[in-house]
Amino acid sequence: MAFGRGRMGNFAMGPGGNCTCIKCGSKIPHTRGMPCTEMLCPKCGSPMTRER
Numbered sequence: 434m435a436f437g438r439g440r441m442g443n444f445a446m447g448p449g450g451n452c453t454c455i456k457c458g459s460k461i462p463h464t465r466g467m468p469c470t471e472m473l474c475p476k477c478g479s480p481m482t483r484e485r
Contacts, residue, residue, distance in 0.1 A: 452483060456477055457477045459477070
């Protein structure tokens with residue numbers, strides 16, 4: 434996976450990948466410009482995390 438410079442000089446994970454639920458493991462495609470940590474799982478409502 435390609436890593437690059439993100440906003441404010443921090444490193445970003447790039448446009449691809451999935452967001453994974455920390456509770457039930459459900460996966461959804463990552464949406465560019467929307468951090469996975471700000472998304473809620475569509476199945477159980479728990480926070481999501483970025484899959485590496």
